Amino acid sequence: MKRKDEKKIILFDFDGVIVDSFELAFKANKTIRPNLTKRDYFKCFEGNIFEEFQKLNKKRTSDSKRFFRIYIPKLFKLPVINGIPKILKLLAIKYRLIVISSTISSPIREWLDKHNLADYFIEIMGADVHKSKIEKIKMVFKKYKVGVNDCVFITDTLGDILEAKNAGLNSLAVTYGFHSKNILDRGNPAGFIKTPQDIPIEIEKYFKKYKNIMGNKRPKILTDAGYEIYCDAKKQKRPARKYVQDGSGV
């Protein structure tokens, strides 16, 4: 039986959502791959970053270690994105917050700690937990015994939206991060967030809409087919009854 005090889970991407690390990450990668252009780098975030680098230049396994050796010490000099601390403080009252990132967990925790933000998160899941965000999202479902209707992912890249979708999870895309709204739109996110101050309201709106569409049914997992119908229903304002109600497909 569901506990009364169970809160919904907000999954937070780290780079581009909580810290503006694009220039640092690009420069660190450029040190390792001198021919890397910004255009190519942006493109890497349209998929899983580790897989995209592998396609780009047959990345050696040592490249990640070299990247983090350059990136991590400089990360600690970067400030938190303006407005984020107040928003996290507010959200942590109502929701359980988890970081899902391709950066390593321990420096994220240290960085959050430095900015007095670590206590707002119940877990940090970095690249050391798994390189796939699909797998990390599935781990969250399993560990916390939640389904897609109990969570949403806040991220700034198309690749993240697609990985979340692959795990059946919807995303709210922030447009102040790495990718532009046009690129993010290709992943058909459940909504857009212009500024950190808009995060709580968009989360509220999302869960409200989701509840309206889902009615009282609580599917264990939203399939890809279910996701498409959900997005269609939003766009075309179809009646809720047309939605797949048990998550098992059409």
Ligand SMILES: [Mg+2]
């Ligand atoms: Mg990001």
